[in-house]
Amino acid sequence: MxxxxxxxxxxxxxxxxxxxxxxxxxxxxxxxxxxxxxxxxxxxxxxxxxxxxxxxxxxxxxxxxxxxxxxxPNAIRYGPVDAPVNTLGFRRVMFSVEDIDAVVARMRAHGAELIGEMQYGTTYRLAYIRGPEGIIVALAEQLG
Missing domain, CATH: 3.10.180.10 (2,3-Dihydroxybiphenyl 1,2-Dioxygenase, domain 1)
Incomplete structure (x- = not known):
């Protein structure tokens, strides 16, 4: 199978x-x-x-x-809403985007918090944002 x-x-x-x-x-x-x-x-x-x-x-x-x-039954909150990325369990979902700066700016304008960003060599730019209820979304932009 x-x-x-x-x-x-x-x-x-x-x-x-x-x-x-x-x-x-x-x-x-x-x-x-x-x-x-x-x-x-x-x-x-x-x-x-x-x-x-x-x-x-x-x-x-x-x-x-x-x-x-x-x-x-009511949902159960386990841990803080703003739990860090190293908290056990599923922590984030990642999306491939075009123009990471524009996406981050648009999401911040709608209440998302920028956790951090970096460039991975010459191949990718990455950013982590936190949305409602502490949901962490990673954004990846392929360079070149």
Whole structure:
């Protein structure tokens, strides 16, 4: 059996509207949104009395980010919102962009915080930004 592809990454959020707006500003599109609930969903995710709203975001090349707002049971915050990059667990998602300076400026104008930036030789420029709910997004621009 061979791995075929990655379908999406899940991010559990509290303020679904703010996080959707952040990713739309970054360049993703909202593919769809729905509320799911009931015993089958609970059995799948290992929780009881689940009710959540899911928004599926897509990158221009079709990759998915699933945003999930739990109504019941309430989501649990584990650690600080502004946890550093070396915190255990999934910490960031990276996107390839054109004109990293323009993307960083646009995202900062919409409330994102610049964590840091660097140039990797003559091949890439990188920047880390923090968006709503502490979500870390890495941006990579291929040079030349």
């Amino acid at each position: 061979t791995l075929k592809r990655m379908d999406n990454v899940l991010i559990v959020v509290d303020d679904l509207e703010a996080v959707k707006a952040f990713f739309i500003e970054l360049g993703l599109t909202l593919e769809g949104e729905t509320t799911v609930e009931g015993p089958l969903i609970g059995k799948l995710v290992g929780l009881e009395r689940v009710r959540s709203t899911i928004a599926m975001m897509r990158t221009p090349d079709g990759q998915g980010i699933e945003l999930d707002k739990f109504h019941t």
